Amino acid sequence: MRGPPGPGRGYIAGELTQASTGAVLARGEAVMVLCDVGHFARHQEWLAKQDAAAQSPG
16 A cells, blocks of 8 residues: 555554553554545536436336
């Protein structure tokens, strides 16, 4: 999953440990991506078209 960060992209990792023993309880990592302002509107429009196509007789 690791690679060079690009424009609008970053990597984050974390670890949850028990304070009294130092035991690792969980680990996680993610790629954080910055979307342009129209991204979610375009995705919602695409989903609506998919729903309409699935409901039309055919």
